[in-house]
Amino acid sequence: MVLSNNDGCIIARSEESKALGIKMGEPFYQVKDMLERNGVAVFSSNYNLYGDMSRRVMSLLSTYTPKLDIYSIDEAFLDLSGMGNADTLTNYCKSMVKDITKGTGIPISLGIAPTKTLAKMASKFAKKYRGYEGVCLIDSDEKREKALRLFPIEDVWGIGRRHAKKLAYHGIHTAWDLTQRSESWIRRELTVTGVHTWKELMGESCISIEELPHKKSICTSRSFPGIGLDRLRDVEEAVANFAASCSRKLREAHTACSSITVFAYTSRFRMDVPQHCIYRSVNFTVPTNDIREIISAAVKILQEDWKEGFHYKKAGVIVWNICEDRAIQSNLFDCINRAKQSALAKAVDEVNRKNGHDTIRMAVQGYGENWKLRNEYVSKQYTTNIRDVIIAKAK
DNA sequence: TCTGGGGTCCTAGGACCC
C-alpha cells in the first residue's frame, strides 16, 4: 500500500489490501492499527523512483510509434493507425508488452480501439482477463457493443462520481445504456464534455492524439505537518521554495509565466479553531521564469496578506498565463536587464544540475525543517540515487 | 495529532463595450 505526501492518505493498494476493505483516499491514521495487525506493507510516496521508471517505460513505448501522447505518469496513447490488420496489431502489441516487462519489470496492459475512450475501456479488459495476454482489441461493432454492455458507467473515462450518481438515477448503469440516450439529452445533463464521451463510446473520435504544446498552469503546494505553521518566517520559507520549484519547472519546459497566485489556508477539518484563507494573484509586466522575480513576487503577496493568530495547514504557489520562453512579448517600461538575468539563471541551473536542486538557492528559501514533509516509510531511489543502487552479490 | 498533489475543461454570472 502506498501513501500520499505527508503519509496522509492511502493512494495505491494491492489486490490483497483492497480485500481487507481499505478504501482509496482513506486517511492513513484511521486504519494504521488495523494495517499493522494484518501485516500490510506500507510505503510513503517515492516520486523520484516513479518518475524515473515512468520515463523508462515511455521511452520504450516511443520506439513503437511516431506519435506518442503521454497522458499521465502511468498512461500513454499511441497512434497505431495504418499499422496493419487486427492480427498484425495484436501481435505488435503483444511484443510491446513483452519488451517493456523485460526492459523495466513493469507489467502493462494495452487496449486498441478507434477512440481514446474505447481504448481505455479495452485496456481495462486487457488487465482484468489473463486470456488477453495484456492486449485487448475492439475493432468491430459487435465487440464494441459486447464491451459496452459489460462496462459499468462509473468506470467510463470522463464519468466521475457525481455524474455516475445522476446517471444511475436515470437508469443508466452501463456504458451501453449511455449510448442509448439522445445527443441533446447528454448535452443537457453532462454538457459538451459528456457529448464527447458519448460520441467516443460510439466509435467517433473526439479526443485527438497530440502532445500538449505546454502546460497552462503549474502548481507547487504542500500540507504542513501537525497543527500547521503560525509564524510568518516559516510559511515565507515554504512559499519561497514552492516559488523556486515553479520557476524551475517553467525553465525545464522552456516556458515563462505572466501571472502568479499564492495561497495559504488553515485546516478545513478543524471546526474548533479560527479559519483564514490567503489567496491572491499578481501579474508580471514581462513573462518570466526567473527564480528571483518569482520568489520575490510570491513572498510579497504572502507578507502583505499575512494575518497573525492562525495555524496555516497548507500553502502553495501557482504560475499561469504561460508562454514559450522564446516568444516573450517585451515591455517598453521593463527595467530588468533580461540578458544578464538569463545568463545568471543558466549558470545557476548548470551548477544545480550537476550538484542537485537548490545547491545554489535564494537566502529566503532557508534550511528550516519546520514545514518538511513526513515520509516515514519511503523506499529507496533505486534508479536515481547512486547510494541506493541495488548491489548484486556474486557467490 | 493525524485528512495529498497536480492538472484540464466548462459554465454562469458580472463587468464592460456599443
Next chain:
DNA sequence: TCTGGGGTCCTAGGACCC
C-alpha cells in the same frame, strides 16, 4: 404601465482526470 439587443472578457466554482 411601459426600461433593448448584441457582444467580449474575466473569474469562481464545479466537474472531471491521474
